[in-house]
Amino acid sequence: MAGDFLRITEIFHSIQGESTWAGLACTFVRLTGCPLRCTWCDTEYAFHGGSKMTFAQILEEVRGHPAQLVEVTGGEPLAHPGAFPLVGMLLDEGYTVLVETSGAFDVAALDPRAHKIMDLKCPGSGETARNLWANLDHLTERDEVKFVVKDRADYEWTRQTIRERGLDARIGDGSLRALLISPVWGELDLEALAGWILEDSLPVRFQVQVHKLIWGPDTKGV
DSSP, X not given: OOSOEEEEEEEEEEEOOSSTTTTSEEEEEEESOOSOOOTTOSOGGGSSOOEEEEHHHHHXXXXXXXXXXXXEESSOGGGSTTHHHHHHHHHHTTOEEEEEEOSSSOOTTSOTXXXXXXXXXXXXXXXXXXXXXXXXXXXXXXXXXXXXXXXXXXXXXXXXXXXXXXXXXXXXXXXXXXXXXXXXXXXXXXXXXXXXXXXXXXXXXXXXXXXHHHHOTTXXXX
16 A cells, blocks of 8 residues: 555543543544644644654554544544545454544545544634535534634634534434534633523533543643
8 A cells, every 4th residue: 555654643542531432541543744723723743743653553552552442633634645544444453433633624535434523613713714514414423523612703603603504403313423512721711601502502512621631731642
């Protein structure tokens, strides 16, 4: 296979901090590189560097951890063509695989057995123009959409997007696993955000980043 390697920032075993899988033991495969520059990004250290690893080396290191849940993340994993066959290889080995993606890259070619956790970028990120809206057509009952909310304007954009794109109806009919609202760490009052969600009866899961509650916001490899 051509390009039988990927550049990897880190592979580590931790507690899944986000999504409907939060709280479970998980092995993370963090790819290096991302063309987006979200204003609130907490993984800028994954933009550059990393180590070149073959697929066989990546799989061997993943096997060295006990978790059966694996997340392929970044950076932006789907900016790398090799991420797609890697996901398939992990699935073939019996792992449950989550793919954390910005939503700026086409998800159609991902193995349908994977679980996509896909951002839609709110205005506060500075990257709303990168949203590839056609990706919504490729999400299934296995998949989740995440909104990272910085302020009230981001929340109102999220509410409008959920309704205009029919995402609330997809939660109702079970064709989408979950809608996630995640506040930017340290920038938005949690009680206020909870109040807005309750007032509008949005069918969303309010999440905080559990790994940051445990180890702090600046700790890498968790």
